[in-house]
Amino acid sequence: MKYLLTLLPLMAACAGPDPNSEVAQNRKVMALQEKFDRFDYNADGKLTKEEISQGIRESGIGGIDEAEIDAAIKAYDVNGDGAISRWESQRAIDTPLPEHFRGSDEG
Numbered sequence: 001m002k003y004l005l006t007l008l009p010l011m012a013a014c015a016g017p018d019p020n021s022e023v024a025q026n027r028k029v030m031a032l033q034e035k036f037d038r039f040d041y042n043a044d045g046k047l048t049k050e051e052i053s054q055g056i057r058e059s060g061i062g063g064i065d066e067a068e069i070d071a072a073i074k075a076y077d078v079n080g081d082g083a084i085s086r087w088e089s090q091r092a093i094d095t096p097l098p099e100h101f102r103g104s105d106e107g
């Protein structure tokens with residue numbers, strides 16, 4: 001399950017060296033919004049499972065299977081509509097993640 005929460009953090013992975021600074025925070029938010037828009041193929045402001053799988057494939061990110069995408073969606077889907085909205089994706093930045101989800105490229 002190590003990919004469970006990788007999805008959005010990797011979207012925001014262009015963090016600066018100081019993850020706590022406001023600038024770095026803003027940069028992360030902007031990077032994530034940019035990726036969000038790229039993944040949101042039908043531009044409805046939500047990422048569905050299909051869009052996420054397609055985005056992952058087109059980004060050349062390997063090793064993430066459907067079950068893991070499902071799990072990631074569940075982890076971030078606050079209102080339970082089965083898709084990740086913009087504000088839900090922002091929670092990924094606002095919510096601190098365990099160490100091993102950041103900065104490491106293990107696996």
Ligand SMILES: [Ca+2]
Nearest residue numbers: 040042044046
């Ligand atoms: Ca969409």
Ligand SMILES: [Ca+2]
Nearest residue numbers: 077079081083
């Ligand atoms: Ca949702």
